Amino acid sequence: xxxxxxxxxxxxxxxxxxxxxxxxxxxxxxxxxxxxxxxxxxxxxxxxxxxxxxxxxxxxxxxxxxxxxxxxxxxxxxxxxxxxxxxxxxxxxxxxxxxxxxxxxxxxxxxxxxxxxxxxxxxxxxxxxxxxxxxxxxxxxxxxxxxxxxxxxxxxxxxxxxxxxxxxxxxxxxxxxxxxxxxxxxxxxxxxxxxxxxxxxxxxxxxxxxxxxxxxxxxxxxxxxxxxxxxxxxxxxxxxxxxxxxxxxxxxxxxxxxxxxxxxxxxxxxxxxxxxxxxxxxxxxxxxxxxxxxxxxxxxxxxxxxxxxxxxxxxxxxxxxxxxxxxxxxxxxxxxxxxxxxxxxxxxxxxxxxxxxxxxxxxxxxxxxxxxxxxxxxxxxxxxxxxxxxxxxxxxxxxxxxxxxxxxxxxxxxxxxxxxxxxxxxxxxxxxxxxxxxxxxxxxxxxxxxxxxxxxxxxxxxxxxxxxxxxxxxxxxxxxxxxxxxxxxxxxxxxxxxxxxxxxxxxxxxxxxxxxxxxxxxxxxxxxxxxxxxxxxxxxxxxxxxxxxxxxxxxxxxxxxxxxxxxxxxxxxxxxxxxxxxxxxxxxxxxxxxxxxxxxxxxxxxxxxxxxxxxxxxxxxxxxxxxxxxxxxxxxxxxxxxxx
Numbered sequence: 001x002x003x004x005x006x007x008x009x010x011x012x013x014x015x016x017x018x019x020x021x022x023x024x025x026x027x028x029x030x031x032x033x034x035x036x037x038x039x040x041x042x043x044x045x046x047x048x049x050x051x052x053x054x055x056x057x058x059x060x061x062x063x064x065x066x067x068x069x070x071x072x073x074x075x076x077x078x079x080x081x082x083x084x085x086x087x088x089x090x091x092x093x094x095x096x097x098x099x100x101x102x103x104x105x106x107x108x109x110x111x112x113x114x115x116x117x118x119x120x121x122x123x124x125x126x127x128x129x130x131x132x133x134x135x136x137x138x139x140x141x142x143x144x145x146x147x148x149x150x151x152x153x154x155x156x157x158x159x160x161x162x163x164x165x166x167x168x169x170x171x172x173x174x175x176x177x178x179x180x181x182x183x184x185x186x187x188x189x190x191x192x193x194x195x196x197x198x199x200x201x202x203x204x205x206x207x208x209x210x211x212x213x214x215x216x217x218x219x220x221x222x223x224x225x226x227x228x229x230x231x232x233x234x235x236x237x238x239x240x241x242x243x244x245x246x247x248x249x250x251x252x253x254x255x256x257x258x259x260x261x262x263x264x265x266x267x268x269x270x271x272x273x274x275x276x277x278x279x280x281x282x283x284x285x286x287x288x289x290x291x292x293x294x295x296x297x298x299x300x301x302x303x304x305x306x307x308x309x310x311x312x313x314x315x316x317x318x319x320x321x322x323x324x325x326x327x328x329x330x331x332x333x334x335x336x337x338x339x340x341x342x343x344x345x346x347x348x349x350x351x352x353x354x355x356x357x358x359x360x361x362x363x364x365x366x367x368x369x370x371x372x373x374x375x376x377x378x379x380x381x382x383x384x385x386x387x388x389x390x391x392x393x394x395x396x397x398x399x400x401x402x403x404x405x406x407x408x409x410x411x412x413x414x415x416x417x418x419x420x421x422x423x424x425x426x427x428x429x430x431x432x433x434x435x436x437x438x439x440x441x442x443x444x445x446x447x448x449x450x451x452x453x454x455x456x457x458x459x460x461x462x463x464x465x466x467x468x469x470x471x472x473x474x475x476x477x478x479x480x481x482x483x484x485x486x487x488x489x490x491x492x493x494x495x496x497x498x499x500x501x502x503x504x505x506x507x508x509x510x511x512x513x514x515x516x517x518x519x520x521x522x523x524x525x526x527x528x529x530x531x532x533x534x535x536x537x538x539x540x541x542x543x544x545x546x547x548x549x550x551x552x553x554x555x556x557x558x559x560x561x562x563x564x565x566x567x568x569x570x571x572x573x574x575x576x577x578x579x580x581x582x583x584x585x586x587x588x589x590x591x592x593x594x595x596x597x598x599x600x601x602x603x604x605x606x607x608x609x610x611x612x613x614x615x616x617x618x619x620x621x622x623x624x625x626x627x628x629x630x631x632x633x634x635x636x637x638x639x640x641x642x643x644x
Contacts, residue, residue: 016074080156086332096145193345230502274562283554291449310347314340344396369442521577527633
């Protein structure tokens with residue numbers, strides 16, 4: 001861009017004719033190195049290998065360049081996601097030739113050094129058809145002067161087509177991808193499922209009657225965007241940011257009111273929002289919703305996943321993790337195809353109802369969630385030696401459903417297996433079949449969505465009332481949708497209905513927050529975890545263990561950081577850890593019964609009084625829970641001092 005300001009003609013020349021621009025750049029570098037005395041005086045320009053990478057430039061899109069066929073040979077740009085990569089192979093980056101005639105001038109000079117340039121094939125670097133320009137003798141390659149480097153081929157799909165691919169996921173079709181050749185140091189930075197801004201040139205290959213187009217990369221970088229907090233969120237935040245717990249609860253209460261009543265599946269909404277704002281710096285939070293009304297929960301997850309820029313819906317027609325196949329390119333031994341978990345990197349992967357998955361995908365999902373990585377086995381035919389496992393980090397949030405209805409066998413008999421090990425008064429024990437406890441423990445939170453309702457009729461009535469009220473008030477002002485009965489909501493905008501686009505901006509701002517755990521919050525989480533492991537310990541004739549899953553610490557950390565980011569703070573306070581403990585204890589109670597903390601799910605709250613409950617009764621109840629938690633943890637001094 002600086003060059004364009006100084007001399008637009010030269011800048012346009014480099015962009016539209018990158019090969020000649022690289023040669024010009026090499027001559028400039030050679031002149032500078034010669035002046036500074038960094039190279040010998042007899043060094044020739046052909047002995048320098050340079051790489052001209054242009055990052056911040058306004059370049060034409062790849063779609064436009066493809067429409068120009070072979071007439072445009074300049075730099076183009078494409079923003080896409082890596083769907084698959086080949087194995088890394090070596091190629092000849094540069095080599096030296098000499099004339100076999102000792103009396104010829106070309107026998108003693110360095111003028112026959114050939115260096116690979118973007119867009120050229122390897123046959124143009126290494127071959128037997130080169131001749132001396134002095135005596136016309138065939139040149140001989142000095143193989144000891146060869147310089148090798150890495151290359152791979154990646155299949156990239158533009159981000160514009162990614163949403164179309166997710167919408168057509170049920171058909172099993174595969175979208176046309178762009179073949180991208182990546183070389184040298186850029187190979188080590190390519191990861192399956194990641195999104196990049198790729199800059200390079202088109203490469204057209206002619207094989208008889210067929211013509212194939214490839215894309216050779218000259219530069220790439222991660223794609224990132226940042227949004228500002230919308231005005232409605234600013235008003236709500238300024239009114240309630242100083243009160244602990246209230247702002248995240250108000251956000252969760254207003255979330256997805258277009259598809260779900262505000263008072264239905266409230267805790268699931270809060271957990272999904274927490275999962276949305278988590279990034280790779282903190283542990284992930286994978287959510288499993290157990291409910292009778294799976295269709296309503298599915299609608300809620302579909303709506304929530306639209307807040308992310310990357311969302312994948314897994315079906316049985318697609319690969320879950322990574323699949324290794326034989327490569328279509330002769331220079332690569334294998335090709336890795338990214339599955340749903342890898343394509344959702346940095347976003348959300350919805351796997352649907354676990355009861356609809358077969359045994360093999362379930363085990364693969366359980367392994368990926370437990371170990372936080374996706375593994376693929378490379379057989380001996382691909383490696384040329386012993387088989388080995390290739391691991392990729394699991395960097396997405398996984399959401400799943402589990403129907404509460406009992407399954408039936410082929411003979412019509414009903415199979416019922418309790419998810420929990422205890423029965424309790426509010427009836428959260430779900431009846432499912434063929435779901436192992438290890439798979440349930442692999443999820444960070446198992447949210448029982450029916451515990452706040454006496455029956456599924458309550459959900460149906462609330463949904464019917466919600467649809468009717470939305471239809472009747474569709475022509476009114478959005479702020480009249482909710483009519484709070486609490487005078488404390490006189491502050492500007494606390495009961496305002498928040499549009500979807502503003503919610504999306506809020507999630508992006510919350511994800512950009514970098515939260516740090518304070519000493520008080522860490523002490524509270526550690527004390528609770530030790531106490532609850534002892535309280536829920538069970539001993540049998542042969543084993544001794546606890547009902548608390550092994551990923552409890554990561555879950556508590558994820559919940560605390562998520563609540564902190566929802567409140568738009570950078571430090572995880574003790575109040576954030578307290579709310580995280582309450583959410584986790586509710587999930588444990590729903591599965592394994594009541595503990596000494598006596599945590600029960602919140603009662604079913606009518607929509608017209610929910611705001612009043614959150615702003616007036618939530619804080620006193622959390623203070624009571626704080627006192628019970630300190631007693632439960634056996635506080636006896638040594639607790640870090642913290643402000644009220």
